[in-house]
């Protein structure tokens with residue numbers, strides 16, 4: 535049995551949904567179909583999920599939401615009409631949106647989550663109806679009824695162990711299951727969404743639960759490339775990549791597959807196949823436990839912006855027992871997670887995703903570090919990107935860091951931070967984000983384009 539997930543670009547229009555129907559029809563082992571909300575039909579288009587987030591924000595600000603509601607319903611109406619799916623599905627979508635908007639007893643986060651999830655939930659209902667209309671016996675499956683139980687706030691949204699047992703029953707379904715991605719329900723019945731791009735996580739959870747032969751992830755590119763094709767021209771295609779290489783790359787910018795989607799399939803050693811809805815016969819990229827050797831030590835290079843650094847200095851910091859713990863405790867109490875902590879003898883930098891910060895929180899944290907830890911200096915700096923080189927071949931390849939640093943220096947950029955992962959499958963360079971793309975291209979040129987004396 536296969537689990538096949540179709541992302542927003544694959545379900546963005548009637549034309550695209552026709553393609554996924556052909557893909558499902560072509561292989562009877564595609565029995566569990568995970569779908570996202572309609573995504574972009576062009577670069578200028580807006581994803582349904584983004585419209586729903588705007589709708590939630592307008593409702594919370596007591597603004598008139600009719601225009602936005604009609605814009606969302608019109609998207610589904612156009613798809614339903616072009617697929618000749620009856621009017622009743624559009625009416626049910628309209629009623630569903632109204633019901634979610636009236637659910638004012640929820641907290642702000644719960645209200646937003648409930649509206650965000652409407653995109654996938656209604657698209658799954660529409661696609662299941664369409665499949666049945668064209669002779670593909672299918673049923674919409676609500677995550678609550680299926681048992682996709684997730685953790686409670688403030689934990690990050692993750693499937694609980696018990697969810698996998700209940701979800702394993704899906705493998706016995708006679709019909710094709712059309713399952714909305716992106717959300718689950720807590721034990722107490724509250725809806726929670728995964729992070730953005732989270733339909734990949736749903737597919738991974740279901741693939742692990744039913745012990746799928748493969749988890750197919752259909753998107754709008756032929757494969758995973760060794761660099762983001764929107765930044766580097768015609769990057770090299772990757773046939774095979776390991777789970778941990780993909781985790782490092784997707785965490786830091788390879789948005790083609792969600793980094794949190796790797797753990798469920800890794801635990802069950804289920805291969806993932808990244809394929810193109812618009813070219814389904816292309817082999818795509820396989821994410822596996824072990825792969826055949828690559829030509830070079832580096833498998834992929836990626837960059838991710840939106841990072842800040844918290845710099846703290848105190849003389850003899852390295853001698854003060856518990857200083858690091860107390861510093862990280864302050865961040866934990868402020869609900870701030872961190873990425874890397876490069877440090878010296880008397881100072882430490884903590885790399886943090888900027889979206890967690892605001893002026894008032896930063897001032898409070900700096901004050902606490904100075905007062906409670908008696909630090910000499912503490913301040914935040916913003917506008918950084920992390921450039922990540924990843925490859926299973928790195929750990930037995932000398933001089934990589936030097937080659938990368940030399941390539942970065944050719945761009946005139948300053949290296950603000952270097953961090954070698956203890957797994958030795960990645961090395962991270964912190965740079966100012968305005969230099970991100972030029973550095974990415976220079977590193978790609980160094981490790982993939984040139985015939986190197988080193989190779």
Ligand SMILES: Nc1ncnc2c1ncn2[C@@H]1O[C@H](COP(=O)(O)OP(=O)(O)O)[C@@H](O)[C@H]1O
Nearest residue numbers: 541542543753754757758759761762788789790
């Ligand atoms: N290394 C990479 N290889 C392939 N695609 C990548 C890579 N890095 C970023 N992308 C981008 O990821 C996009 C697919 O992800 P996404 O937009 O989430 O699609 P979907 O709607 O199918 O989920 C591609 O169109 C591509 O521009």
Ligand SMILES: N[C@@H](CC(=O)OP(=O)(O)O)C(=O)O
Nearest residue numbers: 541542570583730731732733
């Ligand atoms: N629609 C949700 C979930 C998702 O995974 O979408 P996509 O498959 O288009 O990345 C979002 O935009 O985050």
